Amino acid sequence: MKECSNRRVVNYLIVVFLNAFTDLGHKIIIQNTIFKVYDGEMQIVLTAIVNALILLPFILVFSPSGFLADKFAKNLIMKHASALAVVLTLLITFSYYQGWFFTAFAMTFMLALQSAIYGPAKYGYIKELVGVKFISFGNGAVQAVTTVAILSGIIFYTVLFEIALADNFTTKEDVLQVIAPIGWLLVLGSTIEWFLASKLPNKMIEASQKKFIFKRYIQGKYLQKNLKTVTRKKEIFEAILGLSLFWSISQVVLAIFGEYAKSELGITNAIYVQGAMAMAGFGIVTGSIMAASYSKYYVNSGVATVGAIGMTIIVFIIPTSESMITLTVLFAFFGIFSGFIMVPLNSLIQLRAPRVHLGVILAGNNFIQNIFMVSFLVLTTIFAYFGTNAVALFYLMGLVGIYLSFILFKRYFVLSFWAFVEMILKMRYNFHYVGLEYIPASEGVLLLGNHVSWVDWAIIQIPIKRRLNFMVDKDIYNWKLFNKALKKGEAIPISKKASKDAFAEASQRLKNGKIVALFPEGQISPDGETGKFYKGYELISSDYDGKIATFFIDGMNGSMFSKTRDFNLFSRRDVTVYFSKPVHRETKTQEIREIITNLKGKHETKQA
Template identity: 80%
Template sequence: MREMFKIVGVINYLIVVFLNAFTDLGHKIIIQNTIFKVYDGELQIILTAIVNALILLPFILLFSPSGFLADRFAKSAIMKYSSALAVVVTLLITYFYYQGWFYSAFFMTFMLALQSAIYSPAKYGYIKELVGLKFISLGNGAVQAVTTIAILSGIIFYTVLFEISLADNFQTKEDVLKAIAPLGWLLVLGSLIEWFLASNLPNMMVEASQKKFNFKRYIRAEYLQKNIKTIKRNKEIFDAILALSLFWSISQVVLAIFGEFAKGELGITNAIYVQGAMAMAGFGIIAGSFLAAAFSKYYVNSGVATIGALGVTIIVFVIPSCESILSLVLLFALFGIFSGFIMVPLNSLIQLKAPRVHLGIILAGNNFVQNIFMVSFLLLTTLFAFFGTSAISLFYLMSLVGAYLSFILLRRYFVISFWALVEMLLKIRYRFRYEGLENIPKSGGVLLLGNHVSWIDWAIIQIPIERRINFMIDKDIYNNRFFNIVLRKGSLIPISKKASNGAFKEASKRLKNGKIVALFPEGRISPDGELGEFYKGYEFISSDYDGSICTFFIDGMQGSIFSKKREFKFFTKRDVVVYLGKPVCRDTKSQEVRDIIKNLKDEHET
């Protein structure tokens, strides 16, 4: 993490991201709290949904222009001029506060969102340019955490100042705005600082684009059709966009209906309590974002998103049964953690897979599709509320949407989701470090050989390697009726001591197809942690594949609960180091491979 923050411009960029979210949210909170104070029931839900819709609409209307700008011009310049626009908008907002013009101030949420719609593709595209592919997950985690800190602090800051400024001296919405009008100057100050810092961001544009924007083609929706084809071209990108869209739709509805739920079901009328409970999701998102980045340390771990979706679904289903503000605080914190699990890997995946020349369009397309979904869900929420549907019923409807989101993510990322869950469970008790990970080839057949000291060696080896490993496993375990379904999905190769020819032929076939095949030549878990005799069976695997043998040595698992000789230490984490050797010739014999593995630790530590 420290290495990323040493990159010139990273800290400046993150402050700009913070101020942009903090200022945008400040005005939204003031308007939402005004609605909360003045209106009740279905009308409160409807007006809250309309505010959210005004924030979302610009991202739909400016899909093509914002994507064009982010691809045509330096992303740092886009952020600079968008920040300047925010200064003008916040000055107008402040004037409307002082005049008590509620509907004018209400409409200005649309204008602030207009500025954000232009700003957003450049902001997210800048991550890849600024920190590179090496830190793309960590960069997204930092941006998500900083944005959430801005949202969290903005909710608390502006809600507390709102309540202090207002007290009980109001009768109408106009009275409310006039009472809190000085808060507008804080919005202006935030925009001015943001503009100053954005003006000093480094220009990371590698090559100037020659794209031109034709307004007639925009009006005729020709750009829209073309750009939608662009974002649908890569199915993995488009699926990630759809998954994020469903998640944000659930979140928007939850935020829109929670005020009425708290007021109608729990009798909470203080805006600080309502906003404070929802703000706990912010603390969760901060933690969840960095956790998701940690689980994506070696590659973008999309399986974490599935776990996040399952968690969000359960939380949304449970919220209506809560009867205290403390339980809601806990649930919103968990909601935030699982939200971070969804946002960081899926946003990183989109940026990673998007070609540089279309990055702006794809990120704008991501905003476009997400906001189409969110506006649609808010309109449905408004419609349901108009016909008297309770907030509790809407929570249950959103849990059904969450179940569908979980299903589509699990279907696409089933295998990697399993590994993500395994990694999360193991990291509760173990700290893993990998030395020589760069020695594992990115492509081609790899026969992976190493020592065997515990029942979970297979998981320890797979954690840092994005390519799925085809492990050779005892046939009796493979055929066990409790494990067989999962093991089949994991592409394991069953092997029997009595009949191993078929297994070796299958291993040869997979190596020729460019897969990684792994086995433990000792044939059993070491009883004392020492390297045992190597069987020569793997030498029967054909060596006529395009690839090599790679070796590993696992150190630190002897004495764990999963080893033969156990030493129980319940309250301390165990440090485990895996040493990976340089590729060797495909026909290297068993004794030579054993000697290489035996010396791996010494080679890395000298």
């Protein structure tokens, strides 16, 4: 059964790959033709128009595509849309042979129209296929596969284009006729995609009774209703806006880089230009996998903030670089940070969207993103027409990146902090968590465990979606460097002189259903062994609705953050955290200490 399920996932991913690979192939052929024939502002204008033709269909069919994805089985929509792609690629190939540049140019719109109908079903199918538990990994896999398709498509079709073309052209019509046989590869790709899409299983739980009334669509009533659905949940809408700004910056960067390379660096070979941008694809694969790992336990939207900051820095650096090697590396990092943005925000949208409105919300996501992208490309075209060069446009996009970073940081402040901490720690440590299922999803929890290092608080928080309210030494709490962050993180300051107030506050937090965490040893262990437990936490009122949960951290003794330092700067350390079943909230200190001390041994005995 599991093998069958895995085969279905692989089959779906191949369909996703071929969909992006084929669509990208035609776009690359048109863009490379523009690159060869036109220069300066006209090159930027035509490239921007091509990108706009790809985006416009997502705006125009927002309501129908969302309706179709909610009304019918998503696998059937993918099947019929890929069949349409076969017809379109045949027409595109015919236009190549005839040398009809503007017909082929216009067919970009038709191929994008097919993708716009396809999109909500394709992405909505992720949740149906892998379920909520693996939604971040599903999105990471889809993003990685899509990016590999784009990357390989750029390289594959650009190399074929240059080999077939050589110097055998004088006009744009000549270019298309020389490279026309490449069109049959587009036909082949779409045919295989259609065949595999036909094999995808129907995962629709129940049929929808929705009806589409064309008159309401023309009158814009569906648009109004669907936009209300999309904007109803603030968390979903803010994620869509974040993605929209990200894609807008990316579209402009890709649209202007060709002209920058040609005018500023004197590069006329399309392989070098497309190859440098294709490195962003390698980066996105890496970034998507990393983002999925950071969202292993829950969708960590704070990773998107780190991605936005990193991407903005790269956009500012690109126009200062004159080496293609440097630019290639920069585009790779641009891709990594792009993956950080795409995976958590897309996962968040799918996770928060009700199943009955998933198609509409995903179509709305496409609609708003493409409104933004088309608007940015129109502005790019206007700026280029009036003489603004590519360098200035890069800096303008950097300013937009600063704004994106600001709004994401503001929206996901706490998660951004934790994402940054997790990324830093995972450079040195491999974390493993055993018994996470014992942490209650709701109700008040008093979380107690051993104290081995200065970063135990971070290690415990990483896998737990609920925010922990740590009891922190008052002197540390009042440090100017940490005070604002600790307040925002809802830490509870405690001192020997004011412990009664701290425990009263902890009691109230537990009554409000929070997790309160503290280390009963009161200090970091000097030798890694579990020391004496102080009874202070017994002063916390036990009249809350919840239990005591315990943990044992193994592997941090000897690290750079422990008091017994014995570490290798170049080696990674394995750290395991063991959690136990919650115990009654009135369990006494000595019994809690015994449970924690014996946790590792119990888990190892159970595994053996």
